[in-house]
Amino acid sequence: MVDFSKELNEVQHNAVVDFNGPSLIIAGAGSGKTRVLTYRIAYLLSHGVNPRSALALTFTNKAAREMKERIGSLVGEQFSRRLWMGTFHSIFARILRTEAEYIGYKSSFTIYDTTDSKSVIKACIKELNLDDNVYKVGDVMGRISMAKNHLVQAKVYQNNHTLTAEDAATRKPRIADIYLLYEQKCKLSDAMDFDDLLLNTNILFRDHPEVLKKYQNMFKYILVDEYQDTNRAQYLIVKKLAETHHNVTVVGDDAQSIYAFRGARIENILNFRNDYPEYKEYKLEQNYRSTQTIVNAANSVIRYNSRQLQKNCFSDDEVGDKIAIIESYTDQEEAFLVASSISEAIYTKHADYNDFAILYRTNAQSRAMEDALRRKNIPYKIYGGLSFYQRAEVKDIMAYLRLSVNHDDDEAFKRVVNYPARGIGSTTMERLQYAASAASMSLWDAVTTLDFSETGVKPAAVKKLTEFTELIMSFTTQAFTTDAYDFALNVAQRSGMISVMREDKSPEGLGRLENLEELLNSIKEFSDTYQREEDEVDAVVSITEYLQDVALLTDADNEKPEDRNKVSLMTVHSAKGLEFTYVYVVGMEDNLFPGGGALMSPVDLEEERRLFYVALTRAEKKVTLSFSQTRYRWGNIVSNPPSRFLKEIDEEYLESSVFHRQIDDADDEEDDNNDDRQPIIRKPERTIIVRRPSLAKPHQPSSDFRPDDPSEIEVGMDIEHERFGFGKIEAVEGAGGERKAVVTFKEHGKKTLLLKFAKLKICR
């Protein structure tokens, strides 16, 4: 038995032991929230609560996995394994698969990711003959998502005057129609999008009281992490499930609510006391992560927000270093200074690379940082950005797998019907889609059941389509009885994907092949782990199980071991819940952080401020903030004033010398003799857009320009390039199709060119 009083302070201990009835745990940043949650669950289990009757909902898969591990090490893996612990999406996807028939889905339903959803919406807009300049896919999707989060289905939406009036006001009166068609198409494809997982769970519980009853009785204890980031649909699910036992524990920090933009309602945590008047409240206010300076500085910033739960966060740690501010002229210089600062800290403080994180507001900012780090030979890893699962080649093979399991998955069908090329072009697909839509059928059913003599699809095309469905059919016959890895490998080969990809010998093509391999490896890994967990040794782990799991994974969920000791680069959003010894927040400029849209709206600005609060409180020992006077954006140079958040930090927590120098700079040498200690940063309200300096006038090739045979190129030659002009060959490397030349051009500097493609004329 674990001694639960050890390692816990008094409030934490109470929050752990007192596990009956509704509890609100307000957990400031770094206050040991995860520890309390894990211990509380472990405590439950060690007091005879059946793990199957505890439901623990987290925000990320990673959080769930880590918590499960820790609980496992406290009370034994045989208990923790049986817990219902995971993200809202994964837990309720699981429940929906079990209960699918109640709401008219198959238990093998597909989960559409954002790309799939967008593609379907695009098709809807097209089918309704609407202008896609007026009906932007992203806007429409946002609107539909908002509706679903409020449990408004398409029919209801159409009849809701408030909603339709809003759409009319934005001159998009037909969003309701798009929504309806979208809903039909998803249903027809036996597919749910992310929001559907929550919406349909609500519908399931609403329309089938006996099912609701079953889960209400089953989940005697419900715990929700990051409660401040739940949306309305999630809130309602929790509320319903908790009705019988009222044993609901929510943990969160209103100051760290940063997902309002996707429907999270900070009210959920603010109003907990209204929902459960008999609730008990625990405030975890002592920060064990950061120095006093960091905690106090963060407090001084968050004070500017109006709506929040009262709490008094403090640290008993050392006072620590003040917050440093790095100022630079360009974003490249910013990156260079940050990288240098990291190098120096590693040297002087004997820190490891993984003690450092560079946080930014937008993913686009990572590039400059990467360049600088690479130049300084600092190893780094990037979170977010283009997810592994979003890569074209990964989506392609996944589409084959999905289609093999669910023939009605139209998105998968469209994706691979002509990849590798089978001579099924857009004309054929257009006709097929028209026919399918007219008959309210999936594309698959249209191919296999409709008579095409009247629909205009040419007999030759029909033959090709039939060959395609037969190919998939041959996969399907193995899909449920073959091991997931064997199956996927087989599909990759027999679909022709691998041979097509092998033909592409370019570096990118090679990378794609590697990605495919990596995916196959991860399927293998999945199959192996799952196998071990199943008690029957000979049970086959089929691809269906993999597909159901993978739809809700993000690349944060497969960390590679070789990435352990590296500097972390990520957005502030994805840093939530993490901690690092040294944190750099870059791009501290108005219009970037806080982001452009937020400067106008107080509500949005408060969310940005919470985001900044999150950023600051990631750090254990030291925070460094940086901003740049100019920055590349959309190929232009823009100039923004330093972030207003900088001046919201109490001056006493800043390395003032640096800060004051900046103020003088920003003050346009207005008052040189101003000894006032007020840290006022002047705010040019508008963004100054500096036109891009016209570096390179396009090169006019000589009249006799005619590329020479690339095999003649040798080091030292003077050459002319069609676009880059004149230059000198510095080096030649590689051979055959991979032969590359490093050229220094007069106007464009050093470039590496693949000789296979570069058209070079030798100047003799």
Place this chain on the structure above:
DNA sequence: TCCGATCTATTTTTT
């Protein structure tokens, strides 16, 4: 039907 060249819109943030 396929491929490439040109044009365009795009930037918050993600389960």
Place this chain on the structure above:
DNA sequence: ATAGATCGGA
């Protein structure tokens, strides 16, 4: 800067 979309030619 760049990826995706569109359009025209082979």
